[in-house]
Amino acid sequence: MIENQSDNIDIQENDDSNQSNAPENKSSLEDKIIENELSQQKTEEINTEELKNTISNNDARLEQLEKEHETLKNQYVRISADFDNFRKRQSRDQDDLKIQLVSKSLTAILPIVDNFERARQQLKPESEEAQALHRSYQGLYKQLVEILKQQGVAPMRVVGQQFDPNLHEAVLREPSEEFKEDFIVEELQRGYHLDGKVLRHALVKVSMGPGKQNTQEEEEKDRVKEDIDSEEKTSEDV
Numbered sequence: 001m002i003e004n005q006s007d008n009i010d011i012q013e014n015d016d017s018n019q020s021n022a023p024e025n026k027s028s029l030e031d032k033i034i035e036n037e038l039s040q041q042k043t044e045e046i047n048t049e050e051l052k053n054t055i056s057n058n059d060a061r062l063e064q065l066e067k068e069h070e071t072l073k074n075q076y077v078r079i080s081a082d083f084d085n086f087r088k089r090q091s092r093d094q095d096d097l098k099i100q101l102v103s104k105s106l107t108a109i110l111p112i113v114d115n116f117e118r119a120r121q122q123l124k125p126e127s128e129e130a131q132a133l134h135r136s137y138q139g140l141y142k143q144l145v146e147i148l149k150q151q152g153v154a155p156m157r158v159v160g161q162q163f164d165p166n167l168h169e170a171v172l173r174e175p176s177e178e179f180k181e182d183f184i185v186e187e188l189q190r191g192y193h194l195d196g197k198v199l200r201h202a203l204v205k206v207s208m209g210p211g212k213q214n215t216q217e218e219e220e221k222d223r224v225k226e227d228i229d230s231e232e233k234t235s236e237d238v
Contacts, residue, residue, distance in 0.1 A: 103199055106153055110192060110200055113148070116141040117190070148192075156191040158184045158202045167191060167198060172205040181209035 116137065125134040158168060163182045168191065176185050184204045191202025 099194075099197075102151065103194060106148065106151060106192075106194065107200060109144070109148070113141070113144060114189065116144070152195040153199060154193045156193065156202050158187050158191065158204055160184065163204070163206050167201060168204045169201045170206045171203050173208050174205060175210060176207035177210055179207035179209075181207055183207045 120138065120141070123134060125131045156167065160179070161184050163170060163184055168184065171188055174185065176183075179185050183206070185207045186205040187202060188205060189203035192199040
């Protein structure tokens with residue numbers, strides 16, 4: 001009996017002790033919850049800041065890559081343009097070199113053509129043998145002219161044309177009743193074009209216009225005409 005009472009007393013003391021510790025446990029649990037929330041909020045803030053830094057770094061990296069891309073693009077455009085200009089210049093230089101070589105070769109042949117033309121103008125074969133020889137070298141002359149034509153060589157036609165220093169070279173000047181001043185009277189050596197460009201200038205004789213004597217005669221005629229007109233005017237006034 002006495003033992004049962006003692007046990008009841010111990011149980012009651014334990015209940016009292018648990019009741020007195022309950023508020024303390026509740027307070028500790030709330031503190032832990034608040035601490036966890038603060039820790040979680042701090043972690044979220046840290047993660048947000050890291051995300052912002054990551055985005056900022058990515059934006060800066062993207063901007064840098066765009067600048068590098070633009071720089072490389074400009075370099076590519078310049079290199080492409082330089083290469084295109086180089087290719088065109090190389091092609092142009094090759095064409096010029098080809099024209100120079102062809103011009104040099106054809107210019108060396110032109111004196112032979114000149115000799116053929118002089119022979120044709122001066123020689124007048126009379127015998128049958130001479131005529132056969134004449135026809136033979138005239139055949140060679142025609143073949144040579146045909147070859148020059150195939151290469152783009154064309155002779156100039158200068159007589160009666162106005163003198164042009166870009167095409168002609170004046171060797172002589174003389175008075176002329178037929179041609180005005182600075183017009184070509186005679187071709188002394190034929191000039192040639194090569195594809196529209198001057199291969200060899202023509203040597204020419206240029207007119208100085210009417211001679212001094214004719215000029216004086218024209219002046220006298222003008223004075224006589226003026227005198228007649230003056231006399232007619234005077235008679236009309238009277």
